Amino acid sequence: MTSTDLADSPTALGPALPGSRVDTARVESLVTDLLVALGEDPAREGLLDTPKRAAAWWSSFLSPEPANAACFPEPYLEGQMVLVDGVSVWSLCEHHLLPMNLRVAAAYVPETEVVGLSKFGRIAQHYAGRLQVQERFTTQVADHLAALVGSEDIAVYVEGLHLCMSMRGVRMEGARTTTVRIRGRFGSDPVLSQQFLTIAARDRAA
Numbered sequence: 001m002t003s004t005d006l007a008d009s010p011t012a013l014g015p016a017l018p019g020s021r022v023d024t025a026r027v028e029s030l031v032t033d034l035l036v037a038l039g040e041d042p043a044r045e046g047l048l049d050t051p052k053r054a055a056a057w058w059s060s061f062l063s064p065e066p067a068n069a070a071c072f073p074e075p076y077l078e079g080q081m082v083l084v085d086g087v088s089v090w091s092l093c094e095h096h097l098l099p100m101n102l103r104v105a106a107a108y109v110p111e112t113e114v115v116g117l118s119k120f121g122r123i124a125q126h127y128a129g130r131l132q133v134q135e136r137f138t139t140q141v142a143d144h145l146a147a148l149v150g151s152e153d154i155a156v157y158v159e160g161l162h163l164c165m166s167m168r169g170v171r172m173e174g175a176r177t178t179t180v181r182i183r184g185r186f187g188s189d190p191v192l193s194q195q196f197l198t199i200a201a202r203d204r205a206a
Contacts, residue, residue, distance in 0.1 A: 064129030069119035083107035094131035105200035142181035152184035157200035
């Protein structure tokens with residue numbers, strides 16, 4: 001059994017996590033100022049602890065768990081595709097600071113080892129816990145999975161519901177954004193690629 005914790009690469013994958021750099025006292029003060037600027041009274045009963053709660057949330061959200069992932073030796077792997085779907089994480093659009101829900105499906109072709117299934121969710125949560133754009137998130141998950149399995153035979157499908165599109169601007173509540181990263185055999189083998197896309201998109205088709 002091996003364990004891997006892949007570090008973020010600011011140049012390849014975008015900005016690193018703020019982590020412990022979050023100044024919760026300053027965030028609390030800024031939220032108080034924001035409430036005043038919005039015409040609210042931070043001293044009224046319902047808002048007394050709102051700045052503190054908001055600051056605590058920002059600190060927690062921007063400090064996700066490391067994307068630790070374990071791989072296990074397995075002899076019975078020939079001709080298999082391993083696909084995990086239904087992974088759902090929340091992130092924040094860095095353009096408007098509004099939430100986006102990202103549904104992830106990821107697949108790989110194993111050779112001698114398999115990835116612990118719960119680790120797919122941990123990888124997605126790790127890269128969602130920051131100010132993001134869906135396109136970068138998709139690449140980060142794909143890069144991490146490829147490095148973890150030691151192969152380019154991977155595919156990642158992400159469908160996003162963006163509140164910056166649902167709540168503002170055109171306000172289209174039913175709009176979804178889909179991003180796909182196909183590599184290795186998933187790009188060269190049309191049957192494998194079609195199998196992946198059919199399974200990954202089945203919830204939307206239903």
